[in-house]
Amino acid sequence: MTLSPKTLPGIMCAVTLALLPGSWQYAQHYGDLVWLQTGLCISFALLMESLCLHLKRRSFSELGNLSWLVCGLLLARALPLLTPAWLLALASMGAIMIAKYGCGGLGKNRLNPVLVGLGLVSLCFYQLLPAGIAAAADWTRSLSIEQALSLQLRFSAAVPADMASGATSLVTDQLSQPMAMNQWSGYLFGGLALALLNVIRLEIPLMMLTSTLLTGIALGLSPQESLHNLTMGGMIFAAFFIATDPVTSPDSRIGRLLFAATAGALTELVRMYGLYADGLCFAILAANLLVPQFDQLARRLNQPWYRRAGNNHHFKPRRQPG
Numbered sequence: 001m002t003l004s005p006k007t008l009p010g011i012m013c014a015v016t017l018a019l020l021p022g023s024w025q026y027a028q029h030y031g032d033l034v035w036l037q038t039g040l041c042i043s044f045a046l047l048m049e050s051l052c053l054h055l056k057r058r059s060f061s062e063l064g065n066l067s068w069l070v071c072g073l074l075l076a077r078a079l080p081l082l083t084p085a086w087l088l089a090l091a092s093m094g095a096i097m098i099a100k101y102g103c104g105g106l107g108k109n110r111l112n113p114v115l116v117g118l119g120l121v122s123l124c125f126y127q128l129l130p131a132g133i134a135a136a137a138d139w140t141r142s143l144s145i146e147q148a149l150s151l152q153l154r155f156s157a158a159v160p161a162d163m164a165s166g167a168t169s170l171v172t173d174q175l176s177q178p179m180a181m182n183q184w185s186g187y188l189f190g191g192l193a194l195a196l197l198n199v200i201r202l203e204i205p206l207m208m209l210t211s212t213l214l215t216g217i218a219l220g221l222s223p224q225e226s227l228h229n230l231t232m233g234g235m236i237f238a239a240f241f242i243a244t245d246p247v248t249s250p251d252s253r254i255g256r257l258l259f260a261a262t263a264g265a266l267t268e269l270v271r272m273y274g275l276y277a278d279g280l281c282f283a284i285l286a287a288n289l290l291v292p293q294f295d296q297l298a299r300r301l302n303q304p305w306y307r308r309a310g311n312n313h314h315f316k317p318r319r320q321p322g
Contacts, residue, residue, distance in 0.1 A: 011199055012066035015241070018194045019073050022186030022237060030081060031141035033148035038076040040085055040152070044092035045072035052101040067106055071095055074114040077237060078281075079121070081140070082130045085152045090125075091117035111288045112248045118281050128156045184236035191240025204249060204260045205239035211264025219272050233278035235267070242280075248288045254298035255291070262294075263287040 005011045027034035049068035053060055075091055083091075095117030103109040121129065143151075195202040209230055216226035230236065243249065243263055250256045263283045270279020 005197065005199065008065045008067070012070050014194060014197055014199050015070050016066070016073060018190030018199075019070075019077070019187075019241065021189050022184075023073075023077065025186040026077070029141075031143055031148075032145055033081060033140055033143055033152075034076075036145055036148050036152070037079070037081060037083070037088070038073065040088050041076035041079070041092065042069060042072035044089045045069070045075065045096060047089075048092045048096040052097055056101070065106065067100075068096065071100075071113060074241060075117055077234065078114055078118045078242070080130045082148070082151055083121075084128065084154060084156060086155070087121045087125060087128065088152075091121050093117070094120035107247050109247060110291075111285055112242060112245050114242060115281050115285050115288075119285060122276070122281060184231045187237045187240060191236070191244075194240065194244075200240065200244035200246075201249075201253075201256055203253060204244045204256050205236075207257050207260035208239045208243055208264040208267075209235070211261040212268050213264075215265045215268040216272075219268065229268075229271075233271070234280060238280045238284065243284050243287075248291065250291050250294045250298065252295055252298035252302075254301055255294035258294045258297065259287050259291060262290065 005014050023034065023038065045068040046063070049063060050060065053062055072092070075088070075095060079088065079091060095113040098120075099109050099111055099113035099116035100106065191200070191205060194200045212230060212235065213226045216229050217223060221229065239260075243260060250259050263286075266283035266286055267279045270276060270283060274282075276282070
């Protein structure tokens with residue numbers, strides 16, 4: 001007997017529940033503005049989904065699959081806190097109207113919709129996004145919903161300069177600060193729960209984390225720094241809840257391992273040498289584009305050696321006597 005959800009709404013409900021522990025920890029550290037941004041993203045996702053169904057003259061009963069709910073929850077965590085509301089709406093439009101329905105609807109998209117929305121606002125409006133709020137800052141917990149909403153309704157981000165930090169824990173040698181635990185342990189718990197329910201394939205997050213760790217060491221980080229790097233920038237969140245999307249990840253096990261290894265290595269390369277502080281978005285999108293090649297390579301590797309390209313296709317193994 002298996003506890004795995006059997007329907008699409010059931011799977012979406014399982015993912016929603018799995019996101020709650022990490023979201024709660026995030027809100028414990030940063031305050032009610034986490035729930036405000038979550039509510040805004042969910043509302044925009046519902047609006048965009050409803051608009052697409054109306055334009056395509058499809059029944060609003062399709063809202064019952066709850067895919068828009070998961071999209072909104074993931075966008076709320078993927079985008080920086082205090083992102084202006086109009087950018088949240090633009091990211092939702094990119095995720096649902098462009099990546100999802102632009103490719104034909106649910107299950108037909110080549111790229112992860114959440115990352116398309118995030119990539120759209122990151123590439124086009126990078127300077128309008130808020131700088132990273134310092135991990136040790138506690139001013140955000142004192143904000144009321146009204147104050148946080150007034151900040152998010154501005155055209156550009158309104159994070160005080162002395163409350164933002166471009167430095168990471170690795171730079172300041174604060175490897176033991178408590179923020180790391182708030183960033184990842186809840187999402188790790190939720191991701192493992194989804195794996196136990198057979199909603200996600202565990203080899204993707206495990207290989208992605210391993211690849212990131214080994215790439216960091218190869219690029220000159222110490223093992224301690226590389227391990228700590230896994231707790232930063234939403235790495236655990238992305239590995240368990242975004243990279244594992246069954247539509248945009250390979251079908252074969254070997255393909256999934258290659259996909260995850262590529263995403264992990266590219267993430268660390270962008271972090272170390274790229275223009276953006278974190279490379280998760282662009283690394284996973286690049287790996288999404290290579291999914292057909294990963295599956296094709298996996299099929300070749302699963303074939304007997306005498307059937308692979310470059311060998312004699314007419315060769316037949318000698319029949320055993322008897």
